[in-house]
Amino acid sequence: MFEFFDIPVYWPILLCYFFALFFMTMRRQIQHMIKYKYIPFDIGRKARYGNAPR
Template identity: 75%
Template sequence: MTKAFCIAFVMTFFSVFDVPVFWPILLCYWIVLFVLTMRRQITHMIKYKYNN
């Protein structure tokens, strides 16, 4: 983790790594991750009867 942090910190000082991000793609990515995670959590809760 420390190595990754140091590499990312050094990369912030070089403009070649400044990649533009299209925000709708990030929004869709977040929604997909949220849905997949919640589906897994809900099936786990149903399996172990948390919803009583």
């Protein structure tokens, strides 16, 4: 139906293009997270609050 859009693409260039677009659009958010020392995943020991069972 859309043979016009069926063009061959060299996959490493497509992968580089994807990462370039991702980092260009996420740059502000990543800089904000670094500035406020936000780490989106748990690293190291878990914090315990109150009388939480061990």
